[in-house]
Amino acid sequence: MILSGWGRYPVLDAAVHAPRSFAELRExxxxxxxVIARGNGRAYGDSAxxxxxxxxxxxxxRMLAFDPDIGQLIAxxxxxxGDIIAAFLSRGWFLAVAPxxxxxxxxxxxxxxxxxxxxxxxGSFRTCVDWVDVMDAQGAVTRCSALENPVLxxxxxxxxxLTGVITRAAIRLRPVESAWMVQTTQPAANLEAAMDLFExxxxxxxxxxxxxxxxxxxxxxxxxxxxxxxxxxxxxxEDRARAAFDVPDNRTWAVPFDAPxxxxxxxxxxxxxxxxxxxGSRKSGQQITNWDSFFFPLDAILHWNRIYGxxxxxxxxxxxxLAASYAGLSALLSAISKAEVGAFLxxxxxxxxxxxAFSFPMEGYTLALDFPVNARTLRLLSxxxxxxxxHGGRFYLAKDARMSADVFAASDKRIEAFRAERQGxxxxxxxxxxxxRRLNL
Amino acid sequence: xTKSPVLILGARSDIGKATAHAFAALGHPVQLAARNxxxxxxxxxxxxxxxxxxxxxxxxxxxxxxxxxxFVDGLPEMPDVAICVVGLMGEQSQNEQDLxxxxxxxxxxxxxxxxILAEFANRFEVRGSGTxxxxxxxxxxxGRATNYVYxxxxxxxxxxxxxxxxxxxxxxxxxxxxxxxxxxxxxxEGMDLPAPLTTTPDHVAQALVDAVERKVNIIYIKRxxxxxxxxxxxxxxxxxxxxxx
Ligand SMILES: Cc1cc2nc3c(=O)[nH]c(=O)nc-3n(C[C@H](O)[C@H](O)[C@H](O)COP(=O)(O)OP(=O)(O)OC[C@H]3O[C@@H](n4cnc5c(N)ncnc54)[C@H](O)[C@@H]3O)c2cc1C
Ligand SMILES: NC(=O)c1ccc[n+]([C@@H]2O[C@H](COP(=O)([O-])OP(=O)(O)OC[C@H]3O[C@@H](n4cnc5c(N)ncnc54)[C@H](OP(=O)(O)O)[C@@H]3O)[C@@H](O)[C@H]2O)c1
Numbered sequence: 251m252i253l254s255g256w257g258r259y260p261v262l263d264a265a266v267h268a269p270r271s272f273a274e275l276r277e278x279x280x281x282x283x284x285v286i287a288r289g290n291g292r293a294y295g296d297s298a299x300x301x302x303x304x305x306x307x308x309x310x311x312r313m314l315a316f317d318p319d320i321g322q323l324i325a326x327x328x329x330x331x332g333d334i335i336a337a338f339l340s341r342g343w344f345l346a347v348a349p350x351x352x353x354x355x356x357x358x359x360x361x362x363x364x365x366x367x368x369x370x371x372x373g374s375f376r377t378c379v380d381w382v383d384v385m386d387a388q389g390a391v392t393r394c395s396a397l398e399n400p401v402l403x404x405x406x407x408x409x410x411x412l413t414g415v416i417t418r419a420a421i422r423l424r425p426v427e428s429a430w431m432v433q434t435t436q437p438a439a440n441l442e443a444a445m446d447l448f449e450x451x452x453x454x455x456x457x458x459x460x461x462x463x464x465x466x467x468x469x470x471x472x473x474x475x476x477x478x479x480x481x482x483x484x485x486x487x488e489d490r491a492r493a494a495f496d497v498p499d500n501r502t503w504a505v506p507f508d509a510p511x512x513x514x515x516x517x518x519x520x521x522x523x524x525x526x527x528x529x530g531s532r533k534s535g536q537q538i539t540n541w542d543s544f545f546f547p548l549d550a551i552l553h554w555n556r557i558y559g560x561x562x563x564x565x566x567x568x569x570x571x572l573a574a575s576y577a578g579l580s581a582l583l584s585a586i587s588k589a590e591v592g593a594f595l596x597x598x599x600x601x602x603x604x605x606x607a608f609s610f611p612m613e614g615y616t617l618a619l620d621f622p623v624n625a626r627t628l629r630l631l632s633x634x635x636x637x638x639x640x641h642g643g644r645f646y647l648a649k650d651a652r653m654s655a656d657v658f659a660a661s662d663k664r665i666e667a668f669r670a671e672r673q674g675x676x677x678x679x680x681x682x683x684x685x686x687r688r689l690n691l
Numbered sequence: 692x693t694k695s696p697v698l699i700l701g702a703r704s705d706i707g708k709a710t711a712h713a714f715a716a717l718g719h720p721v722q723l724a725a726r727n728x729x730x731x732x733x734x735x736x737x738x739x740x741x742x743x744x745x746x747x748x749x750x751x752x753x754x755x756x757x758x759x760x761x762f763v764d765g766l767p768e769m770p771d772v773a774i775c776v777v778g779l780m781g782e783q784s785q786n787e788q789d790l791x792x793x794x795x796x797x798x799x800x801x802x803x804x805x806x807i808l809a810e811f812a813n814r815f816e817v818r819g820s821g822t823x824x825x826x827x828x829x830x831x832x833x834g835r836a837t838n839y840v841y842x843x844x845x846x847x848x849x850x851x852x853x854x855x856x857x858x859x860x861x862x863x864x865x866x867x868x869x870x871x872x873x874x875x876x877x878x879x880e881g882m883d884l885p886a887p888l889t890t891t892p893d894h895v896a897q898a899l900v901d902a903v904e905r906k907v908n909i910i911y912i913k914r915x916x917x918x919x920x921x922x923x924x925x926x927x928x929x930x931x932x933x934x935x936x
Contacts, residue, residue, distance in 0.1 A: 271730070312733040316740055
């Protein structure tokens with residue numbers, strides 16, 4: 251079966267299994283020489299593809315138990331985060347950590363140890379995970395948590411499926427009073443102003459910036475910084491507060507076919523960016539918005555990855571340590587605007603402290619942006635790699651499709667230990683993806 | 692207001708599960724009937740958690756005709772809608788040589804489903820209300836070399852449903868015949884299905900719910916199938932028999 255990630259690059263032909271029961275899953279894992287689990291395919295590159303055996307969790311998607319006293323949900327790995335919201339928001343519960351799309355599976359969220367707009371305050375997904383069941387190559391399942399089998403736990407969170415197949419997990423949801431968000435958007439004239447806004451608002455529950463990476467000179471890094479809070483009943487007009495979980499259905503529409511490759515060139519991207527900035531500046535100030543538009547604005551356009559045309563696109567996401575963030579971001583933005591490749595979406599986010607064996611976040615700033623795939627952008631991406639390395643940063647595997655093993659090895663001191671752990675526990679031969687092979691993990 | 696219960700016979704199938712979810716999402720309690728029903732416990736808790744409705748499990752074998760009456764009477768509540776999703780495709784090549792296997796396919800797609808729906812039909816008729824749904828197949832519209840054992844049984848089932856509908860039309864009981872073309876399920880896994888003619892269990896479920904609510908008689912899933920089958924039925928037998936279709 252032909253498989254690719256969300257970026258539709260690279261495209262590989264893989265043997266795919268989609269077990270419908272735990273027993274079938276065990277057979278699939280035991281039968282193959284090496285496997286990788288695949289959730290909803292939202293990682294951008296080749297993290298969830300093993301040409302010999304890719305095991306999809308789409309049918310293992312049952313919610314098993316919920317304890318309303320502590321907000322704990324036990325579920326199978328194929329459950330989508332969006333399903334959890336659909337089932338529990340009306341009862342007053344939301345995800346503790348939400349990535350930028352709700353079409354992510356629970357297994358994928360754990361394996362990538364995803365982060366949300368609240369990382370600076372609440373940390374990554376692991377902070378809401380009570381325990382995880384992981385299946386090894388023999389089909390045996392081990393439960394792990396921060397206290398029980400902590401090594402397996404620490405390496406599974408952020409381990410990108412390379413420690414085994416997650417078969418079940420218990421996570422904590424967060425209580426909320428409504429389905430609405432109080433959102434404040436402030437324009438920042440340049441990178442420094444944007445970072446100042448992040449630093450001035452450490453207590454905001456959520457913060458994120460859209461950054462115009464084509465602006466240059468004194469406007470380099472101009473941004474729209476959005477802060478958000480879950481709306482309390484007292485924040486809402488009376489009629490809304492009476493039905494605080496009723497939000498009108500978000501209208502979604504699909505990008506129906508592959509847009510021609512020229513639809514997104516340098517000119518259209520620049521126009522888009524300028525417009526977005528101006529419109530955002532005018533609308534700045536406080537707004538009440540529904541959870542879906544606040545957390546998942548891109549989900550309103552299903553299959554938006556097709557606007558990049560058939561060749562697909564690559565995402566770049568790095569994090570830079572706090573002290574080097576300004577210099578590093580500045581250098582990255584210069585390289586991007588100079589290359590004139592038409593980056594479409596760029597997001598800037600402040601991360602809080604994090605300790606973990608192999609998860610992506612570290613305290614500092616993360617920058618994420620998309621590029622259509624072509625020779626020129628691939629060259630630019632290599633340059634961005636180098637700038638990131640020069641500033642002590644590292645890369646998000648869930649977004650990577652093309653990094654070289656050398657760059658990766660230079661980016662992260664933890665790699666040796668992770669590799670050793672994979673060898674020592676017999677994971678290395680049994681759990682592998684096209685990405686882990688490319689990066690020599 | 693509490694909604695009326697919906698029974699799914701063959702609830703482990705992908706189409707059965709999707710149908711149960713679709714009714715539960717509308718607030719209907721659901722009764723899941725299948726062989727080895729206790730293996731559906733995870734699905735039961737899932738439906739309860741997602742949809743906040745009552746979900747019960749019931750042991751059911753469509754081939755065990757002698758148990759059918761007791762099965763119906765043993766249900767905690769007589770359902771308003773009884774849906775039979777049970778089916779067995781088998782391997783055509785095996786069905787040609789191993790006639791016991793062929794008979795099993797015939798019984799699983801026709802005799803068993805017709806028998807259980809007849810039990811419900813009689814009770815619904817007395818009650819004067821209810822909806823019966825049979826999931827048949829476009830394969831029953833014309834026998835083809837590649838799957839006529841399965842197809843003939845589905846043909847029998849479709850004819851049975853149409854007769855039942857005729858009989859009960861004035862009695863407050865409605866009968867829906869569901870005719871899927873290709874659906875991505877366990878039954879068709881690994882087959883190379885033409886994408887434009889293939890649909891998902893969720894789509895089948897949505898169409899089925901809609902047909903029950905609007906009292907539609909016969910639904911093709913993916914409307915193109917209606918026209919494809921019209922053409923296939925219109926081909927003269929003298930030509931049809933020499934072609935691979
Ligand atoms: C529009 C968009 C926005 C995004 N925004 C964010 C964001 O804000 N923050 C963020 O952190 N990420 C973000 N992501 C990335 C996304 O959250 C991750 O890639 C996530 O892992 C995708 O989950 P998935 O279920 O699609 O997994 P897949 O893409 O199928 O797999 C991803 C990884 O998880 C592993 N995996 C999946 N299931 C299991 C399992 N059961 N057991 C073991 N390993 C498993 C796979 O092996 C693979 O390594 C975004 C992605 C998109 C497309
Ligand atoms: N998939 C398609 O393309 C397609 C097209 C047209 C029509 N259909 C029809 O749609 C229906 C659902 O099929 P599906 O595609 O979802 O495939 P499926 O998963 O194979 O479903 C068939 C179901 O029938 C059940 N069953 C078989 N024999 C039984 C018995 N003796 N007693 C009780 N249950 C029995 C099976 O139960 P177990 O789980 O216990 O095995 C299974 O759940 C079938 O009637 C099929 O003919 C399917």
